[in-house]
Amino acid sequence: MTSITATTSYSVRSQQWREFWFYFSVSKTAVAGLVFLIGVVLMAIFADVISPHLPAEQYREFAEIPPAWMEGGQMRFFLGTDYAGRDMLSRIIHGARLSLIAGCIVVLMSASIGILLGLVAGFRGGWLETVIMRIMDTIMAVPGLLMALVLVAVLGPGLLNAMVAIAITYTPSFVRLTRASTLSELNKDYVTASKVAGAGPIRLMFISILPNCMAPLIVQGTLSFSTAILDTAALGFLGMGAQAPLPEWGTLIAENRDLMLSAPWTVTFPGIAILLAVLAINLMGDGLRDALDPKLKRS
């Protein structure tokens, strides 16, 4: 009996995946975004293997070497070197690690807390809902970057604290989304049925309701992932995020800002890295939204 249920749920799941992929792959740009992102992830994972130099290694005699295709450039330092003679390409490759991890952790923190609070607010209602929602309104009243700055001022500058601060500013959107979907699911027959069958509140919240609220949350998660990378870089640029010599992309731009006019490549390439990574995630997010939004599905 159990094995039959297991195979059914397995085939339903694979059916769902196939349907999802069918809609997602309609958009060529979304697939391109996904492929590029996978490339960046691989680059981050194998940073130690593929980067030509150590990110912190200083070749003092080769400071401010321009990229290979410019006059005075060397193939050894393909994207040039910074003021201390560190290889820009290696620093950017290693920076991918920090930026992607920061993005992931921010989304995981804000989504898990946000979903939990949103479920509780929608499911329980009453004063608890009011308190949660008013706290979220308060966080949203302050522009995200300012809130993050103030939080970092309290926690102290650093990559981890920057991630916590950014995660806090992202939580309200997850709470609002989860609460809204929970409220619309709450009175549907299947929820009533499992209530009648004797399911407790935890089971109702996490096993009955939550899976049916996932689509908008996945889209929101993707979009938050890209803005998290941008905000981490912005805090790094302001000197409140990752601290030098960590090669986080925003920090790279900040530490080379004084060279901006004499050695523009030290500022240009980290920015291009941020732009491309964020662009790829956003392309994928657009595709995900089209694939998961039932309103847009044409049968």
Add this chain to the structure above:
Amino acid sequence: MFKFLFKRLLVLVPVFFGVTLVAFGFIRALPGDPIEVLAGERGVSPERHAELMAQLGLDEPLWQQYFSYVGDVLQGDLGTSLITNRPVAEEFFELFPATAELAICAMLFAIILGIPAGIIAAVKRGTLVDQGIMSLSLAGYSMPIFWWGLLLIILFSNTLHLTPVSGRLSFLFEVEHVTGFMLIDSLFSDEEGAFKSALHHLVLPTIVLGTIPLAVIARQTRSAMLEVLSEDYVRTAKAKGLSPLRVIAVHALRNAMITVTTVIGLQVAVLLAGAILTETIFSWPGIGKWIIFSVFSRDYYAVQGGLLLIAGCVMVVNLTVDLLYGLINPRIVH
């Protein structure tokens, strides 16, 4: 209408207290007590410490401190800057016009380019023009604006020598601050060329700050137009033989604007956050640069006051958007 306004204001009350709680908690949550933070590395003798604690009311119980803080805030007293020794509110409102000028220009830039771009993309749906506009807007939406600002400086200021690098006005001019809006002040001043200089200084910051709103407005206008263009009444208007321009500009656009207005309103908070980065890059003497300076110089009372005032601005704008919504869309009766 008034009932609606009253209701909306009522919702703002808990948010206002929430923000005061954040601002109040901010100073208390800083590592070490405020006096030690303020004294910095020089340190402070125990007697002086106690004296200062009493002077700032920090020896009272927390709840009492909070209530006297809210009382002060409601009377317009946001504390005194530790660096300049001036009231925080006074400093804020002195710098506010600079940020407002930049933000208004950036918003106009975004609206003037974004709405037509969105309409063109929607009308030419699926063509190369549509794909081009949407790709550009997605790139704009993904732009790290602090880097974008540096890039524009490298290109336009350093290579092409077209625009100045920083500030609001060239050193050659002395303009009296009447309104605080440099464009207006310089236009009515006797200094020849001051207006041109002010305009030149505004170009790059406006583009940098306006880029993300521009991208968002273009995207949203396109999707709102697409939705409206598939409505029956648009088909009817076309069937009646109205010119395509009239159908798009009069029949469709008005309804599409309902969504777009909300989006524009939401962008104000984005603009204020973006102003922090833009003003830092261009040394623009506004709120954003001031708050960064305050954070770094540990002028925590200035940060606290700035936080509260900026949150106040966002709340006022959101309320205004809600009210405007009713004006544009008569179907919504407050």
